Amino acid sequence: MKGLSAPSEQLKIVIVGHVDHGKSTFVGRLFNDTGSLPDGKLDQLKKIAETRGVPFEWANLMDGLQAERDQNITIDTAQIWFSTKKRQYVIIDAPGHKEFLKNMVTGAANAEAALLLIDANEGIQENSRRHGYLLNLLGIRQIAVLVNKMDLVNYSQERFDEIEKEYREFLTTVGVTPKVFIPISAYHGQNIATKSDKMPWWNGSTVVDILDQFEVTDRPLNQPLRFPIQDVYRFDERRILAGRVEAGSIKVGDKLLFAPSNKVSTVKTIERWSAPQSDSAQAGESIGITLTEQIFVERGAVAALETAPPYELTKFKARLFWLGRAPFKKGRPYKLKLGTQEVECHIDDIEKIIDASTLETIHREGKELAIGRHEVAELTLRTKRPVAFDAHSEIIPTGRFVIVDGFDVSGGGIIAADNYPRRTSDSLHKSGNIFWSDGKVTPQQRAVRNGHSGYVVWLTGLSGSGKSTISVDLERELFNLGKHTYILDGDNIRHGLNKDLGFSPEDRKENIRRIGEVAKLVADAGAICITAFISPYREDRELVRQLVPAGQFIEVFVNAPLEVCEQRDPKGLYSKARAGEIKEFTGISAPYEAPEKAELEVRTDELTVQECVAKIVEYLDLRDSDSQVSI
Amino acid sequence: MDYLSKLENQSIYIMREAFNKFENLAMLWSIGKDSTVLLWLARKAFLGHVPFPLVHVDTSYKIPSMIEYRDKLVKDWNLQLVVGQNKEVLDEGRTYPNGKATRVECCGMLKKDGLKAVLDKHNYTGVIVGVRRDEDPTRAKERYFSPRDKNMEWNVADQPPELWDQFKTDYEKGTHIRIHPLLHWTELNVWEYIERENITVSPLYYANEKGERYRSLGCYPCTFPVKSNASNVAEIIQELRTTKISERSGRAQDKESEDAFEKLRRDGYM
Ligand SMILES: Nc1nc2c(ncn2[C@@H]2O[C@H](COP(=O)(O)OP(=O)(O)OP(=O)(O)O)[C@@H](O)[C@H]2O)c(=O)[nH]1
Ligand SMILES: [Mg+2]
Numbered sequence: 021m022k023g024l025s026a027p028s029e030q031l032k033i034v035i036v037g038h039v040d041h042g043k044s045t046f047v048g049r050l051f052n053d054t055g056s057l058p059d060g061k062l063d064q065l066k067k068i069a070e071t072r073g074v075p076f077e078w079a080n081l082m083d084g085l086q087a088e089r090d091q092n093i094t095i096d097t098a099q100i101w102f103s104t105k106k107r108q109y110v111i112i113d114a115p116g117h118k119e120f121l122k123n124m125v126t127g128a129a130n131a132e133a134a135l136l137l138i139d140a141n142e143g144i145q146e147n148s149r150r151h152g153y154l155l156n157l158l159g160i161r162q163i164a165v166l167v168n169k170m171d172l173v174n175y176s177q178e179r180f181d182e183i184e185k186e187y188r189e190f191l192t193t194v195g196v197t198p199k200v201f202i203p204i205s206a207y208h209g210q211n212i213a214t215k216s217d218k219m220p221w222w223n224g225s226t227v228v229d230i231l232d233q234f235e236v237t238d239r240p241l242n243q244p245l246r247f248p249i250q251d252v253y254r255f256d257e258r259r260i261l262a263g264r265v266e267a268g269s270i271k272v273g274d275k276l277l278f279a280p281s282n283k284v285s286t287v288k289t290i291e292r293w294s295a296p297q298s299d300s301a302q303a304g305e306s307i308g309i310t311l312t313e314q315i316f317v318e319r320g321a322v323a324a325l326e327t328a329p330p331y332e333l334t335k336f337k338a339r340l341f342w343l344g345r346a347p348f349k350k351g352r353p354y355k356l357k358l359g360t361q362e363v364e365c366h367i368d369d370i371e372k373i374i375d376a377s378t379l380e381t382i383h384r385e386g387k388e389l390a391i392g393r394h395e396v397a398e399l400t401l402r403t404k405r406p407v408a409f410d411a412h413s414e415i416i417p418t419g420r421f422v423i424v425d426g427f428d429v430s431g432g433g434i435i436a437a438d439n440y441p442r443r444t445s446d447s448l449h450k451s452g453n454i455f456w457s458d459g460k461v462t463p464q465q466r467a468v469r470n471g472h473s474g475y476v477v478w479l480t481g482l483s484g485s486g487k488s489t490i491s492v493d494l495e496r497e498l499f500n501l502g503k504h505t506y507i508l509d510g511d512n513i514r515h516g517l518n519k520d521l522g523f524s525p526e527d528r529k530e531n532i533r534r535i536g537e538v539a540k541l542v543a544d545a546g547a548i549c550i551t552a553f554i555s556p557y558r559e560d561r562e563l564v565r566q567l568v569p570a571g572q573f574i575e576v577f578v579n580a581p582l583e584v585c586e587q588r589d590p591k592g593l594y595s596k597a598r599a600g601e602i603k604e605f606t607g608i609s610a611p612y613e614a615p616e617k618a619e620l621e622v623r624t625d626e627l628t629v630q631e632c633v634a635k636i637v638e639y640l641d642l643r644d645s646d647s648q649v650s651i
Numbered sequence: 652m653d654y655l656s657k658l659e660n661q662s663i664y665i666m667r668e669a670f671n672k673f674e675n676l677a678m679l680w681s682i683g684k685d686s687t688v689l690l691w692l693a694r695k696a697f698l699g700h701v702p703f704p705l706v707h708v709d710t711s712y713k714i715p716s717m718i719e720y721r722d723k724l725v726k727d728w729n730l731q732l733v734v735g736q737n738k739e740v741l742d743e744g745r746t747y748p749n750g751k752a753t754r755v756e757c758c759g760m761l762k763k764d765g766l767k768a769v770l771d772k773h774n775y776t777g778v779i780v781g782v783r784r785d786e787d788p789t790r791a792k793e794r795y796f797s798p799r800d801k802n803m804e805w806n807v808a809d810q811p812p813e814l815w816d817q818f819k820t821d822y823e824k825g826t827h828i829r830i831h832p833l834l835h836w837t838e839l840n841v842w843e844y845i846e847r848e849n850i851t852v853s854p855l856y857y858a859n860e861k862g863e864r865y866r867s868l869g870c871y872p873c874t875f876p877v878k879s880n881a882s883n884v885a886e887i888i889q890e891l892r893t894t895k896i897s898e899r900s901g902r903a904q905d906k907e908s909e910d911a912f913e914k915l916r917r918d919g920y921m
Contacts, residue, residue, distance in 0.1 A: 030654040058897040068909055084788025085807060086910040095808055098791040099784045101837050108654070110835075122812040126794070129814030158814070238652065250664070251671045255700055262696075264664050293698045294691075294848070304652050306663035308698055319671060343812055357817050420815055427821040429812050 029236050032110040034128045036155065037137035038145035039116035042168040044094050046137060046206035047113050048078030053213035054228060056102035057081070078207065082113045095120055097127030106232045116147055121394055122343040125432070128155060133162035133234040135227070140179055140203070141172040144187055146377045152187075153376040153396070156196050157341060157434060159416060162234050163191075164199045166227065170219065171205040177221045193379065200230060239303035243267040244328035245274070246410070246418050248359040249321045253308065260291055260308040261317060266359065266417035268325075270309070271300035276323040278315070279408035280332040281500050285311040316497065316634035320361040322408040322418065329442070330408040330418055335368060337400050337436040340391070340423070341376070344430030347390035348397075348423065353404075357429075358421035361407055364471070365423070368402040391431075398436070404471070405502035411437035463569075466546035470504055474543035475640060476568050480555045480615060481578030482607045483593055484585035486624035486632070487552035490578060493633045494550055501637070504547040508535055523604070529560055536564030543572055548640070556606045558613040576636060577618040580625040582607050655844055659692065662832040664816065665795050666696040666779065669830040670703070672820040673777030677733065679766070679921060680705040682717045683868040684852045685781035685833055688841050690728075691850050692832060693779075704731040706769050706778075710761040711741055712870035720853045735769030737761050747872055754873050755911045761870075763920045767803050770827060779830045780921045785837045786899060789913045797829045798822055803919030829921075838866075838898045839891045846884045858882045866898050 035043045051057050061081070069076040082098050083089050094115040102109050114127040128134065134155050138148050155163060165187060173179040184201040191198055202211055203219055204227065210216035213228045225233075245268035253260045270276075274287045290301055291308035301307045322330055342348045348367065356365040370389060373382040376396045384390070391397045412419030412434035423431040467473040477494070479487040491507050498505040514521075518534055521527040532555055542549035555561055565573045585607065586594040597605035604610040615621075620639050622632040652660075669676055678693065678701075680686045693701050707721065725732045740760045744750050747757035770778065784791045794810055796818035811819040822828055833841070845852060858864040863876035864887075877896065881887040 028653070030657070057895070059895040061897070082788075082791075084791055084913070086913055087808065096792045096810060098788065099835075100791060101785055108837075123810065126810075126813045250667050253697065255698055260698065262667055264660065291698055293695050295695070302652075304657065304660055306660045306667070306696070355821075417815075422814065422817040424821060427819075427823060429814075429817060429819060432812075432814055432817075 030108045032131045034112040034131035036151040038147040041137045041139040042206045044079030044082040048081040096123045132237045150377040165201045175218045247323040262308045264306045269302040277326045278321040280406040283315045285313045288312045316637045332406045338433040340433030342391045342431040349390040355424040364404040368400040371398040475548045476539045477550045479552045482585045484588045485578045485580045491552040508551045532560040540567045556612040575618040577615045577621040662692045663696040665832040676703045676777040677775045678779040689781040708765040737765040781833045801825045
C-alpha cells in the first residue's frame, strides 16, 4: 500500500433517528464492513460481551461509556474517523432518546450531511420526526434516510415503500428534500458496503456509495464581508484586531465599517504567524488585522464593507429550539450570544410554539406563556443594545445565536428574514422590560442593569487644551456604545446651580466643590459623568476625588503645551489675558497645577480627538459587568 | 480551503475564545507531539506569543530525553513553565510498579492528583489540554469547552450542548473548564500538520536502530514502543495511513479493566 495518497478533503456526517433504531449498530457495522476497525477491536468487544454474559452488540464500538453499554443506549454524541479512496469521514453518532436531545443537537450542529435511520418494524416515531425537523433548523441540507432492520420485516419492499412515502411527506412539509431512501439491515450488514443479497428488488445504491456523493460544504466566498472581532491584542506595541472571517473576504486597503458603533477605518495589514505572506484573507480564516486610523473597537464589533453592512437593531424575528431544563420565559432577561457579541435580551413576543414532532401548535396563555424543553417557537427577541446581524437565509454565521440561561447554553435560533430597516438603530426605544425587586436599589444592581458602573471622568487642563471637544465626542461615543452618560460643563452649571458664584479664589473653590458633588450624584445614579473644567488646583481636584467611591474617579489630564493652547485660542481669551483685559487667567497670570497622579494623560498636540476618546473609553473598561442578572 | 487549514483555523478560534474568556488560563503540556502542536497553534493564534503559562505535571517517570527536550523548548521559545508534582506519593514510594499501586492508581495519583494540586495552587479557571476525540472512546464524547466540578469531576452523563462555536464560558465559582482545541484532529492529522509546518518533535517518535518507535509518550514503566521502521515524518504519515493498530496500544494503563480508563477520566484525568 506504499504511496497511499492523502485524502484531499474531510466530510462530517451525523447519524440521527429515534432511540434504538440502530444508529450505533450501523456505525459499528460500517466500520467493520469497510475494514476500518483497528486490529483486535472486534475480538476485544466480543470478549467483553462474553465476560459479562451479554449478547454482542455492534453499537459497543461507539457507546464508549460504561453506562451506555450497560443500558444499550447512547447517552452522548461521539465521533469516529474513517477514509474511503475519495476522502476522510468524520462519523458523528447521535443519541436518539429524547432526554439527550441536547447531545443530538451538539453532534448534528457540527455536521455537513446526515443519515437518518428509521426502524422498519417500529416505523416512524416521535424523534424520527423531531430530528428531521431539527436538521433543517441546524442548517443541514444533505440528508439520506436509511430504513433499518429490514430483516425484521422479511426484507419487504412493500414495508419500505410505505415508510418512504410517509416520511417523505413529513420532510416535504418541513422543507427538506432527502437525497435518497435506502433499505438496510445494520445488524446483518445489508446494503452498507455491499449490495444486499436479501433484497433483489433493490436496484439503488449502498450507503457507502451515497457517502461519497455528499458534498463538502465550504463557506461561500461571494458574500459580503463579515469579520466579527474576537479580541484586541496589544502585542509588540501594536493593536491587533483578532477574529475569524465569517463571510466574504478582506484585504489590505479595505475601508471597514464597524457595527454596531458605526466607526470607520482602513485595513493596514493582515497578520498571521509563520504563514505565507498575503494581503487578503477569506471566509474561514482566523487572522489579525491592524488599522490605519486608531479607533476604539472591542470584542463584539462586526467589521463589514460600507456598501454592505449587517443590520444593527435591538429587535428581530427568529425560529428557536429550547433545550434548557427550565422554560424560556417572557419577562425575564437572558444572555444572547451571536458570533462574538453578547447582549442581554428578552422575549418581545411569541408568535407560535410548535411541537417539532407532530408539527402541531401548542396553545398557552398568560402566565403559562413560555417555551418548554424540546419545543420550537417562532418569536421576536429584543436586545438591550443594538446587535449586528443578518438573516440566516442570507449569511449563516451572523444569522444564528444561542441563548444562555444562568451558566448554561439553553437554546439556539436562526434569524428570520424580514424587512428590517438598514443602519438605523431603534436602540432609543424604551426597552419595556420591567424588573421587580424589594428594598433599596444598590449600586451593584444599577451596574448590572446598565451593563457598567458609574464613573466621574474629570477632564482637567488649560483653556484651549481640548477638554470640551473631547467631552462632547466622548459622550457621543459612550452613548453609541449604549452607555449612560452625561456632561457637566460651564453652560449647565455656571448659569444655573452656580449662578451666585464669581471668580474669586473662594468662589472658584466652591464652584469646583459643587460640580464635584453633582458629578458624584450622577455617577451614583449609575451614569458616566464627564466634566470639562480647567480646575487648576490640585487640592480642589483631590477634594472631589475623595467624594467619589474608590476607582470611579478618573482624572484625565488633557495636556497641550501652553504655546499650543495660546495659538489655538478658540475664544480669543489668551490674547485678552496677554493684553491684561482678563485678570488671573490660568497659565498666564494664574497658576495651573498639573496632576501628579492622574489616571490618564492625553496629549492633544500629538493625538487626534478620536484617539484621545479611544484611550479614555479603553481605560474605562466597559465590558458588560457579569450578565448573571439576579433580581 | 484544504482540510488541515480548516482544522488549524478552528483550533485558533477556540484558543482565542479561551484567552478572551478566562482570566486565569493555563495550558497543559506533556511534551508529546500533541502538546507541541498545541503550542504551535497557540503561537499561530497569538501571532508568535504564548500569553499564558504552560503547566507540566511531572510524574518523574518521563523518559529523561523528554525533559531535556522540554527545557530546550522553554528556553528557545521563551516560555513560562509551571511544574507540578505529587511529591508526597513519590517520596513515600507508593507508585507503580515498586509500590502497591496498580498502573491506573499510579496514573491517578501522579497525573490527576498532581494536576489538581497545580490547579488549586494557581487558581486556574481555564485549562487548555491537547486531547483528541480519536484517542479513546471517552474522549470521543468530549466537548471543546468541558466543565469540571469542584472536585475536578467530569459529569459525562450531562454535558453542555455545544453548537455553532458557542461554548460554555459561564461557570460556577470553584469549578473550571477544560478547553480542548485539538479535539477534532486525528493522530494522522497531527503528523500531517507537523510535516506541513515543519515542527520539531521529540526524537522518541522516530524509529531507532532496533526498529522501534513510540506512538504516544507517557511514563516509561507503562509506555512501550511499537515495531516500526518509520524514521521520519513522511514515513510516519505513510505508516498511519495504512496501520490498523490503535495509537494508545502502547499504553498499558488503558487496559487494566473495561472501564478503568473511563473512571480515571471521570475523576479528572486529562
Ligand atoms: N434485527 C436487527 N436488529 C438491529 C438492527 N440494527 C440494530 N439492531 C438492534 O437494535 C438495538 C438498538 O441498536 P442501537 O444501535 O443501540 O440503536 P441506536 O439507534 O444507536 O440507539 P440510541 O443511540 O440509544 O438512540 C440493538 O439491540 C441492535 O442490535 C438490524 O438491522 N436488525
Ligand atoms: Mg446509539
